[in-house]
Amino acid sequence: MGDDGDRPASGRLRADKRAAIVAGALEVFASDGYVRASIGAIAEASGVSTRTIYKHFADKSALFDAVVAASAGRVAEAEVELVERHLDGVAGAAEIGPALVGFAVAWLRGSAESAAHRALIGQVRAEAAHLGSDVVAAWWAAGPVRVQRALADRLAQWSAAGWLRIDDADRAAVHLGRLVSATPGPPGAAPPDRDAWIVAGVDVFVRGYRA
Amino acid sequence: MGDDGDRPASGRLRADKRAAIVAGALEVFASDGYVRASIGAIAEASGVSTRTIYKHFADKSALFDAVVAASAGRVAEAEVELVERHLDGVAGAAEIGPALVGFAVAWLRGSAESAAHRALIGQVRAEAAHLGSDVVAAWWAAGPVRVQRALADRLAQWSAAGWLRIDDADRAAVHLGRLVSATPGPPGAAPPDRDAWIVAGVDVFVRGYRA
């Protein structure tokens, strides 16, 4: 993967330049959106010339696809690791709540990288109709689906142990994600008491799926 | 409200033209996004000339603000009415679940109008950083906040009656909204079993807030 929109590449292009372009394009696409982001701005942010961008990618759309795929894959990997770290040591029903809170807090703590990724995903959603449905599908498969599956695995495990009563683990994983990411006010403006909202969301989840 | 970006209007402009422009602009903005939407396309969709648009609105940004405000207000009014119709007759704890399911099904059934509105909101979110935070705040105040308050009122009522155990009705309203609007797969593609997801979401909500 990642070669989708690349140039034929008869010769060998420098990988560091390609990485710099993808990194710079992520910043610009995330903050400006697909249409507003200009190739010139991306070139400046990447420290390369515009011409070099077209040596690596067929056009703007192909570059965007590569950026989305790379960002989704990297973030999903980090998130799956978060799931393992916080949820694999649970040894009883009483530990579920605190473990979920710890996971959700870490999950929603916005590092600069994941903040850019979140903004990029917002752009993907808004532009979904204009960029081909395969981009959205590829993003979903490379990113959210993996985290959702990792979450669902642990939930199914806890259900099998009799600690929760879950008939559809995938659905429960979605419910958990939506509850802990709930905020008052418009999206994008994180409230000061976000941790309290996370605790409340986990509380409703645990009560809702209690055995 | 709604006069924010209007032209000085020394004379009296025809209101029907203005309404046609706002209606046409809603369609174009919703499907194409703010940047892609061209004044020419909006003029064509509205059945007016581009010059007339500039007689009614100072510029593209003012037109967008007017469209967002109008759409948010109209949709919020319809949604508050839905809350009243489905949730005001509840006379016991056992009726809560079915009433909420009925409300959520009606709420999420996408009429053409609310579909355009939903797409428009997606554009607002993605473009929030580029259009001034007051637009987002105005949308939030004119739309979602009113529905959220209407929901929270009923929930608080049921809690006071001892049918639910809710300490923060506003937060519970947000939780309800996020649970019933949960779907598998990427957003935008409604699954065929959406009603089952609604029922499951209401179920988790009622269990989570059971007295």
Place this chain on the structure above:
DNA sequence: TAGCATGTAAAGTGCTCGTTGTACTTTACC
């Protein structure tokens, strides 16, 4: 019926952008 503000039509202005061609310089590898 005269007058005037509003709407329409079409062309024009100035700008930005995606993309490509070209000539030159740098880098990597034998």
Place this chain on the structure above:
DNA sequence: GGTAAAGTACAACGAGCACTTTACATGCTA
């Protein structure tokens, strides 16, 4: 060190856009 590919700077092209200008049509009001 030589060679071929990769990168850079720069200009150009063509398209599309927001917005304006100008000239003309239309309908209401006095």
